[in-house]
Amino acid sequence: MTAVRPPRLIGQPAPRPEAARLASGAGAYVDDVDLPRQLHAAFLRSPHPHAAILGHDATAARALPGVAAVLFWDDLAGVVTPLQTRHAGFPGLVSPPQPPLADRRVAYQGEPVALVLAASRALAEDALEAIAIDYAPLPAAADAATALDPGAPKAHPDLPDNLCWAGEISGGDVDGAFRDAALVVAQTFRFTRHTGVTLEPRGLIAAFDRASGQLDVRISHQQPHQLQVYLADLLGLPMTRVRVIAPDVGGGFGIKMHVYADEVAVCAAARLLGRPVKFIADRLESMAADVHAREHVVDARMALDAAGRITAFDVADRHGLGAYTVFPRSSTMETVSAVRTIGAPYAMAAFRARMQAVFQNKSLIGQYRSVGHPIACTVTEALVDQAARTRGEDPLAFRARNYTPGAALPFTNPAGVRLIDLSHAACHARLEALMDRDAVRRDMADARARGRLPGLGFAAFVELTASGSEAYGAGGVAVAAMDSVTLALEPDGTVKGEASVSEIGQGIAGTLARVVADALALPADQVRIATGDTRSAPHGGGAWSSRGAAIGAEAALGAAARLRAAILAGAAALLQAQPETLDLADGAIVDASGAPRLTLAALAQAALFRGHEFPGGRLPQLAVAHQHGRAQDRAVPTNGIQAALVEIDPGTGLVACRRHWVVEDCGRILNPLLVDAQIRGGVVQGIGAALYEACRYDGEGQLLTGTLADYLLPMAAEMPDIAVAHVETPYSGSVLGAKGAGEAGTCAAAAAVLNAVNDALAPFGTAIAELPVTPVLVLDALARRQAA
């Protein structure tokens, strides 16, 4: 690859070019589009966590005005097959088929049972009330902790038990390390379920043209290409007859990277009826039927030697993944991600993690921002604080001694994580400078004077970003870990492109354009990259695993290098010069002295309109494509450290976040404004996890949090100022050196807040090991102290 010239745009702060359009209301989301002859879909969803369906009667519903069809699984079975997740990376994975509409049994509350198609959503909902389903409730498997006990209710009666998958990761002499330990700290941690609440809910319009056999699906999704593969497969269509368009997407967070049963049912219905079908999830069904995330019980212990050096971790994770392992990626990735980076910032010698993922009669668990990492980080950092406290040591001093030193890198740790290009010591030093601990001490003294209990918490982290093809492709899952970019020179000298990365509000399309503009010495607004249409963009990964900058931008750079070479070759042919003597500057081809010889527009017009001018009629190839995927490194590790200052009100148990600090290293920063926005948004979601958000179920599997009055999202009024700083250690395996940045905020924020809460509780000899930290938990913890 050609060397990059000194960047003009890369590294400069720039607002998202799309932001003004979206903020002024000119965006076109799925629900902004209506097609002629369109029907509206509404799903009858199971009110029961687990029940047999003995019969159904939709006669009355079908007779209602405006109702075009009421469909059950038997109606769809002829045009679509059930979803069934297979992933060879999880040997022994138990994965029952999941029909797009329930087939004689419902396995979670919210599971789609019937699909009404009507002239409006309101009429479709009227019809839902007229459908009679004869349910025979079955015992529900709800509690993950007891799911494998003998006699526990089974999520699927035909399976031997509730085990979906079990595995172990280990390295080094774990038993020896604990035998020889000078200190062992241990704790059982509980994590509830969350869901990623996007401003725009899931939604799609599916249209099937019977004459051509073409299925067009406009959908709010993060991975149009992945969806295209699976829709074609499930519906038995060639991929060339399936077009997936992701228009403006109002947030994803991982929620929109799956193939959902309800969305497949809509596509099947469109095919069956030959009419466009629109489905827009409302908030209630979003809460019940979007993937949830997390839900773990982790037994963890950490061994230290007499010098206070961490020697080993030994953990057991019990993960409740709901009724099915999510299609097509599998929910079991959650438990692996939740344990794999435990201890990752530290130079441990031994590691063992046992994982058990169990079925439940609950919503499916899927990938949500920073998949698993917040669990790993919370477990690690809470144990680290516990050890420092037991040793009577400053938590930062304890960490500084234990980080994997830069000189030891690259290092494959005993959990099998290959660590490269990290900067723990530098981030740590940067955090201390950023925080001004004297001012923090004054704030804390002031809080104490007001009768509050202040606490300061830290959390160092390692996050694995930009996953390679080992994660899914190697397991036989059709998920691309590479991305594609095409570029073409337009007659006016501007450049248009298509990329397989997905723009979901994070601004990646603009970032790719700036990378291309830099490489071609063009102003940023002369390059326009479109995303989200499988008809025009070659295949690629989309938006997952913080890959846009690390992989998509690298693909853009590669495409730009090809276009640059083609431009110079074409210009050289016209100008009778050697390509090596030419360069690009300010939209023109310049010679060695820097004098402009030909504008890009002139070259393009010659090539496109007067090809005969080129010697031998050999046209320069001014449309190029480049695909980038990594051959080395399963993932690109990033690191950083966060700190949180909180105050507990001992009279109410309420926790208030006062300040939050983040120092992170995402390698080369392409656009600091966007990185900082990602970090801050991620921190807010992490604070949500720490203090507010919970998908709650009762003991029978009934969802209790169906609205945003029950599912508490973090709101602006409660959020602290978030100070962000960076260390830049470029990724050594790419030209740009960018790493993932989109999830780092979420990775460690909850851990920092929990540690801060426990710092506040420490003088009372009590602690909390559960998220979210509710005011009830806090008062219970304080009462334990008073009782003691």
Added chain:
Amino acid sequence: MKPAPFAYARPGTLAEAVALLGAEPGAARILAGGQSLMPMLNFRLAQPALLVDINRIADGAVLRQDADGLTLGPLVRHADLLRHCAAGRGHPLLAAALPLIAHSGIRNRGTVCGSLALADPAAELPACAVALDAELDLVSPRGTRRIGAEAFFRGIYETALAEDEMIAAVRFPPADPNWRWTCLEVARRQGDFAIAGLAAGFCATGAPAARLVAFGVAERPLRLAAAEAALTARGSDAAVATLADLDLLGGGDYPAAYRRQVLGTLLTRAAAALGAPA
């Protein structure tokens, strides 16, 4: 989340509105600010045959302050009353309570009478109405009757309103300058309904007297008579001790024991803020 079909009427006068309510008792529902009713309709928890939109009735937004106190028509919004009270008029308890209700967008639409009619046990205004001995004018085709707030609130979303009645006005008595008032509550996030709340008044002039009405902890605004007596006689610690005898709601994430404990905290803090003895 679309409402079931309903008919819609937008009367221009109170009399027309009441006539619509009386035409087929139980079939119609008043639409005021819609901040509570619209979600109920969309969830199909409420499926009235007729929606009587009172937002255009003449003189509905009357807000009158005179020797009788403060009289509010059915279209006085939370924000209207807040603006009035923030300027030092109205009543100090209302001035303290209104900012705790929801967010400004909701306060711009939500009405004071609508909040009283809804009778959410966690709402601020019903407790204030009980604390201040407010009176409500209820009208129906059968006539008008006046009822005290204490008798009006019956249970969770339950009031003395008959099916053909609506609240035509609420009257808060004039503020007594010898009394000090505050409203405190515990909520996870600003603007959320209270987990526990307390409308509190204390008079230190002459013979000490107290008014304590809790919300969010019982099925209706809960007058804490024992705590009032203890507060005036022996101070706030004694008042807090009386809470042990109360039968409080649990539910959600918050068991009754938690609500009791934080109600005690609120009582202690309110007493301190009002200058009552500890």
